[in-house]
Amino acid sequence: MPESPTHPLDAFDRAILAILQQDNTTPQRVIGERVNLSAPAVQRRIRRMEQAGVIQANVAIVDPAALGHPITIFVEVELVSETAGDIDAAKRSFLAAPEVQQCYYVTGDVDFMLVVLVPSMTAYEALTRRLFFNNANIRKFRTFVAMDRVKAGLAVPVA
Known part of the structure; x- marks a missing residue:
């Protein structure tokens, strides 16, 4: 039932999704009401x-600091070569790193934007050596350390 001309999401679907994105443990009886x-x-x-595939997963959202990963880092990554094989190799590398929470292949001056969670700057340095310095296809990367998580919404607007 993906959003398409043959199976658009109707108002009921969107209302259900809005409730589930706030609390996916809401009983179906309550949603129905x-x-x-x-x-x-x-x-x-x-x-x-x-x-x-409209609903991709049912998960618990956890405070990273409570699990020992208080540092959130945003990383811009620029590749040397942008062949399909090189891009796919970079994607595989980022997917395999548990510290990389989100990875986006983007347009613009950089090739990838990563969101990384680490327990310490020492752990981040080790990650940079593993992911970036040991990869000949990484031209450069730029790091931004989050000072405060103001909003970390996971709900997609349904209206």
């Missing part, structure tokens, strides 16, 4: 959105 559908209808819609 809020959106004026029966619990079985809500269940069918959720299952259809899961099967279509």
Whole structure:
């Protein structure tokens, strides 16, 4: 049921998604009451959105500092070569690094933007050696350390 001309998300789907993005443990009966559908209808819609990939995962959002990773770092990465194979190799490298929480292949002056969580700057230095300095296809990288997490929303606007 991806957003497409043949299967657009209707107002019920969007209302269900808005509730689930706030708390995905909300009982289907409660969701149904809020959106004026029966619990079985809500269940069918959720299952259809899961099967279509609209709902990609049901996860717990955890405070990184509570798990010993208080430092958030944003990294711009520029490659030497941008062949399809080189880009795919970089993607695989970033995917394999558990410290890399988010990775975006972007347009502009850099090739990738990474969001990294580390327990210390020493750990970040080790990561830079592993991911960047030991990779001949990394031209340069630039680091930005977050001073405060003002907003870290994961909810996609549904309106």
